[in-house]
Amino acid sequence: MDSSSRTVEIVALLVSPVHAFEGRPADGPAPEPAGTARDHVTVRAGLGLVGDRYFNQAAHRRAAVTVFDAAALDPFGAPDPHLTRRNIVLRGFRIDELAAGRDRPGALFSLDSGDGPVRLQAFRPANPCAWMDVSVGPGAFRGLRGRGGVRCGPLDDGVLRLGPATLTVHR
Template sequence: MIPTLTLLASDTVQLLTRSPAHNFFGHHGGPAGEAAVEVVDALECIAGRGVRGDRFFDYRPDYKGQITFFALETFVQLQRELGSPLARPEATRRNVFTRGIDLASLVGSEFELQGVRFFGTEECRPCYWMDQALGPGANDWLRGRGGLRARILSDGWLRQ
């Protein structure tokens, strides 16, 4: 059994989003979709299924990207270094934007945030669409810093 790491109160959720439809996934070779990302006050996490209302909810059994996390500090650094002050965090299409959490350290670990348990499966690697969504050079800049993909292990709500 893997011990659960409970993230401290100082580790905060800054922004929550869900994307009801795909803009990039499945659009290779064609134009991006135009589905809006919803900024929400809370996300309902369903164990083994994903985030209710998100495009990957019930995508496939045991999917390793049922929920995604992204460090807001990384996003601010990207804006500064790429000169993209108008880029918005939700354009990354990640679900949970955090402050004060070393997301890379959670790969291969079970962790708990706001009473919901997760298992960090892998880095949420960027793709070439990031250059369109965030600005030229974003895909390369985000390599190794793209956030965290995770499985949801228990039902619950994340709130800002």
């Protein structure tokens, strides 16, 4: 199996036990629960991120982990990447290119931040919603179309940490 690797940086990790965006964007988000930003996350194969609201939820097995490219935020003044509410935010790779399309399956890729590789199967795009205009800034809902990240299913147990990492796309 061919593969290609590159160095990336994991700039944000988020595990959220509750959904912060309920109701209408004009009402504003719910207060951020304590402990959502992390310096590391524990990944469980087929289940997701330990402590996250989508962990072990059958309806979200193929979308338990969302990976996002921090460069997509640059046109908005590079706000705090946690505001996107994506689980893993990295810099150095256009992650949206790995999502499944009409004529192709999503890619298999791995991230290794020093504790061994964690394989993720990319499935569908993580399309932005109107809440992005509230959390990231005006125009983010439209500006992040096609750059909202990728919903993935984890294939390995492991740990991911903030900082340098190797992203390998398996072909």
